[in-house]
Amino acid sequence: MLRYIARRVLVMLPTLFLISLASFFIIQLPPGDFLTTYAAGMGAQDAIVAREHLAALEERYGLNQPFHVQYWQWISNIVCCGDFGQSFEWRRPVSSLIWDRLTLTMLLAVVSTLFMWFVAFLIGTYTAVRQYSIGDYFWTFVGFVGLAIPNFLLALVLMYISFRYFGQSVGGLFSPEYQNAPWSIGKLWDLFQHMWIPVIVIATAGAAGTIRIMRANLLDELHRPYTTTARAKGMQEWRLIAKYPVRLALNPFISTVGWTLPTLISGEIIVSVVLDLPTTGPLLLRALRSQDMYLAGSFILMLGVLTLIGTLLSDILLAWLDPRIQYDKVGSR
């Protein structure tokens, strides 16, 4: 097992290197740099930034250096000292900015995923067991509607509805009185009151796909001989389905669970922007927009690493859950 993990990690290294290079490159791809954004921000208020000021900042931020020098500076600091550099825009260390927001992001991601799975598994199981029934069509339709409505639209409309008809304080994850308060039961409750919109929006988008996979997997498994075996034992139908086919139909999910997190983090960006959630997504978007190089680069790198680690974890988890799979074969899957 350990050898297997070690080998996988080793294979990941070149990919990691490529990702780091790409993430750094991506941010530099658009014309201009952070200073352009800075000047543009001032320009938007009709304040004209002096040429000399920009030149000095360029020098200070090292933006006048060639690509490889900047890259080396960045990556070597990460590798040697875990220092992700400073954000130009926030003028704070990148790592602290990201960590600040990671907790809520994770919480949101986990709650959304659980909710999505809960809904998707229920619907998926139902539609598979009752294939081609009215219920199948209805729930499939519901699932797809969630997929078909663009996230930002759903978020905006839900937000307006909650403003218009529930008088709820809009946006964010906390009411103003809890915004800067320390954690308490009240704050937690407040959080959950605010979280339903993003959770619904994020979950509906992913649910359709999950329902579809679940349904297809389950349709496969439902006709497997071991289901008949279990039925011949006299088991109750729903218990039987839950214990055997559903359990096996979950395996393909587990193999993709590692992808979920990065997908959610990047999928959450748009929703979070509309709903103003204090998560990592909007931070990344802002950083990208303003070409806040180290922040955006580190972020993309981190997401990439998360994806890779996620895949690895999935494989390990799958190997653990499905005793048939031997570790050697996973790699070539």
Next chain:
Amino acid sequence: MTHIEPSSQTDPLAETTPLGAAPPASSPVGSPTGPGKGIAEAGNAGSGGNLYTASQWRLMWWRFRKHKLAMASGIFILLVYVLLVFAEFIAPYHSSDHNAAYQHAPPQRLHLFEETPDGSRFNPHVKGLEYETDEETWRRSFSPDEEQVYPVRFFVRGHEYELFGLFTTDIHLFGTTDPEAPMYLLGADRLGRDVLSRVIYGTRISMSIGLIGVVMALVLGVILGGISGYFGGWIDSAIQRVIEFLRSIPEIPLWMALTAALPRSWSQVQVYFAITVILSIVGWTTLARVVRGRFFSLREEDFVTAAVLDGASRPRIIFRHMLPSFTSHIVAAVTLAIPAMILAETALSFLGLGLTEPTVSWGVLLREAQNIPSIAHTPWVLIVPATAVVSTVLALNFLGDGLRDAADPYNK
């Protein structure tokens, strides 16, 4: 998996129960060189009927037909593409026709009968519109002007346009007989432009961006996935690394960087094509995985072995023997990829990347409408394009689902 194995002759040991879910799909019946079962048994069966001789496509069609929702969706999609082709003819106005008098005009009712002193008579028409502007809030409120009756007819004359760049005409499918009269069946936007016409014109970009993007993703996906799946070994792992790498980069930064890096001298049309390329850069990896998976399973099949033994060249095996045997899967995968592209386009527009006004796409229309006043005061500018997007994406999904079920009921 239990299903009918019609070739009971080949393996008397394997009894299977006649579940009868569907006729065989996994055997490559249509494959001309498949030396195995299909052809041989079609001859033997005698009374076997056309079920066994039907081509793969035909079988797929039969199975597809019974998926009612998918059928309906297919028809809907066809209609949308008809809109795309004949947009100028079907839309009563041009997408940029504006009219200061009808800014934010609400949807007008289409009256079928006109009440006249002599009783009601059939005369489809719309009423005129009047408005008042609030001094303080500057908001307009419209009310129908009962006095003014503008008949609505088929094949009326309106603005001139060129159809397919071939001939110029001014005939429109429907409209008011008086070209100056207002007809905003789905309301007007902030510049007094007809929302219906804009959505119709929007199909141009939105429906083709998906198609072209998918085609590009398909070409890349099939070639690379095919190579990966057929050869395996180090080529496979190299391609897999590339896929892994591309998928590890979050989509949004990738889109943002790539769209921002487009030369600004490019026209909107060039940008449009560039965006399809960008979308397909992410899209092909999924298709490549599907193709690769199929190749892996097909590689073991008898007819491929037979072709290898025949001494067929590798490209020939891949493109003549293996590819045709799962085209149906590809068709299904492609159908499912199109809606993803359409949604991606709207997301790009939301982020202010990619296409912007004055280009008219559904994403652009949605972006215009995604603000609070639109939701609160002029919901039609949001609802109409949103309905277009949602129903099309839904239909494409159902269509794809149906196709996939039809292509191979046993594979995901």
Next chain:
Amino acid sequence: MQAAVGADLAQDSLLSVRSLKTQFPVDQGLVKAVDGASFEIRRGSTLCVVGESGCGKSVTARSILQIVDRPGRVVGGEMLFRRRLRNGSALTGEEEIVDLAKLDPKGAEIRDIRGRDIAMIFQEPMTSLSPVHTIGDQIVEAVHVHENLSKAEAKDRAVDVLQRVGVPKPKQRFDSYPFQLSGGLRQRAMIAMALVCNPVLLIADEPTTALDVTTQAQILELMHELQADYGMAIMFITHDLGVVAEMADDVVVMYLGLAVERGDVRSIFHNPQHPYTRALLRSIPKLGLGARTGPRTRLDTIRGMVPDPYNRPAGCPFHNRCDEFMPGTCDRIVPPPIQFGDRREVRCLLHGGAEEDTR
């Protein structure tokens, strides 16, 4: 629904299947997988059901337990079963007769019979066992479904049964996954699972087909032993006439969902009446039933193959492959069952019935 019926059942008869019809309404038409099969299983005896692939043997077996895969279902006939009555989980010694065909496939009544009174084992021990659960788990589950035993008791019972079916080191095997066992052991585990509730009838759907010859022999031997131990009846489905010869007390020959001939094993082998039975017997190497005579000869095969279920031939389903086909008769008239002798029945127009109904 009244499941218990009058004592319209011979005293030694455990299960009497009469004119069973099981059908699959699919898009391409109605598949009549079982179309009027009749046979009887006597207490403690072994009934073998033989026939080519696709004859409806498995569906018949599954019909008895009402576990036919969707969309198939039992549409007609009777399946009278003599059920032991219980008080709690203890047998009262009394019996009642239920018509399994009339039970709701999802109802509690049939579930109560499944696994407890009638158990079933399947052809592929690998796929018929869940790959992600230990065999112990799967055996114990059968106990829990039907009996109110503690976990430890159930486990003891399972280990005990495993021991009895000849699984070495049953305690360790209890925690094994199916893929960790050999084919033979898997089938033993499967049998253990079936026997754990002491059924009166064991339906074995080609239990040895997937096994190699030596293992096959061991399993057959085991089943013999267990039948003696448990005193249960066995319905043994196979296409292997050799196995039939070894196992059967009675034999049913099925063709296209129809029981074309039935009787005790001796008379079937020595005096086959139906052309199909005869053809089947010709097509096997004469194992033990007659010395290999003369130089090596090619085995006979049955001409043609089983027609597809959507295109059932009219009249006698076998007529288009039959050597003794009588044009104008066999392709028109469905042969009625003709009784001769004790438990002997054949459906062939050669033996009469042609004049009865011309419809």
Next chain:
Amino acid sequence: MTTTTFTKRWYRVLALIPAAALLAAACSPGTGGDGDDSLPPLEQDDAVAEGQHEAPELAQMVEDGELPPLEERLPTDPLVVDVVDRIGVYGGTWRRAESEVYELEVTERRHIGYERLFNWTPEWEGGSETTPNIATDVEVNDEGTEYTFFLREGIRWSDGEPFTADDIVFAVEDYYFHEDLTADADPRLLVSGGPPEVEAIDDYTVKFTFSRPHGLFLQSVAEWATQKLTAMPRHYMEQFHADYNDDDLDDLVAESSLGSWVDLFVDKSDPMRNPDLPVIYAWKVTQPFGQGTDVVFERNPYYWKVDPEGNQLPYIDQHVVQLVEDSELIKLQAMSGELDFQRTVGGPADRALVMENAEQNDYHVVTMQPDHMNTMAIHLNQTTPDETKREIFRNKDFRIGLSHAINRQEIIDLVFYGQGEPYQMSPSSELFYDEELAKQYTEYDVDLANQYLDDAGYEMDSNGRRIGPDGEPITITMDFANDVNDDWTDALELVQGYWDEVGVRMELNGISRSLHTEIVRENGEHEATVWTGSGGLVPFMQTHWYFPSTQAADFASAWGEWYLNPDNPKAEEPPEGPRRQMELYDEILVTADPDQQVELMRDLLDILKDEFYSIGISSPPEGIGVVTNKMHNVPDQMFNSTSWPTPGPSNTIQYFIEE
């Protein structure tokens, strides 16, 4: 211009403190509050005695000995600030939200810390009127080369240290003109013939001496860019300055993980990010920018202004700014009554919705007068890289023709809700308003437009397209920022249609604000662009729309570069008209006499009328801000400007919250 702020009423209050009384007597009565004598003295005496002139929690701290008493914290002659409506009460939180980082960043300048030597007056008459603030008075010599400011005595930094002339000297010498820091500091407005000599004559007198007259210096100290002049606490900042700290600066830099002492100095001097930085602002940051989504400011116990009743300001305890991700959210929050005072909420399109929700959600709307002079001015870059385009754009008839081709009334009706009137790039301040300049060529007349375009020499071909000198149909690429102003896209689309009518094709290329900056402002590579036109009210300070004074003069970027620095490779020498304007402005800069400055400016504007650089569309409609009904003393109307950093000069310190 030499005004002093003092009130008799306060005089009486402070008469209790003999030392203060002496100093106070030295000052002459000024422009303070009115109705000075209306308040019964007895009440005030009681109030002081009971410590009622400060926020309750400060009084508590004083009682607990954590803070010196109010008298010791206040200057000898605290500035008395007029209240807009009535005397307020202490307490409450002022909530605001911003969706752009740069908007959040300027909270210091706009909302909490508009504290200059002289401030713009709330009324901002003529776009140039200032009032004493930190300084009580100024003396200017006749040439306009020497400015002596007399500082208010006893102003303290938020850590209790006194604010003295030395702090200003430090800001000028060691920040604005320090060789390592000057680039960050941006000392443009402090320069006239080189850096000034600054001298602390005594603790409360500081003298600036310029080698050349600085005609606009008094306006400059109230301007946007000179914020730091009074925001450098020497006693605190010295430790981060290489000239003053040889001991442990390197350690401090290393500790901060910043690159250099300059970085550290800039970081530490940032009142938005450094909670330890002493300020003289009404509120100081407690939750700095970058921690969480909010920035929180709390009252400065040493703040040095009082209301007409002698109560220490500010009234409001806390100022919270939330960084939200989408501007739609600001609208929603404002409409829910969650933002106590938000200076701009949405655009004209949002006006109706915001107003309609006011009653239900307990807020009201205040109007904002834009200081820019146009909704959207079209600039054809006369120094665009393409020689052909340059030739076309420099053709005045061509520009006039295009101007006449625009149906401005329709744009106003459709895009600007019928608000405003056709308008060119012309000052909106009364002082400089010129009907002819404002209205020339705004008439919509296609025939006239065609005639001008024909005269320009670009004939129409058979397809109705005008042919340029290179024989190709004329196509103008319009690079406009589509994320600054929602209206531009719509308006440009309309303009596109009008110009099509007269045979000139315009390609719309909507780009992001930063890309716009890169292309237009930094490189001047554009053919055409649009902007609003700031400086409508302050022609002296924001000049680049009147003549090419900086690279931001989008109608001739390279000429602007030339004015800044003729040696810049991007610079090009302008023709006579603009050159004359440059000379006139140079003259304004060295003119001390305000009347003469106005004359010169008028001459400059006359040339503008003749040159007709840019094609304006219409005068801008008013904007709206939202104030909750529990927030008081917010003026119903104010300027929306950068020079007059809205809402700072309206005295945010006297806003108060009462449920």
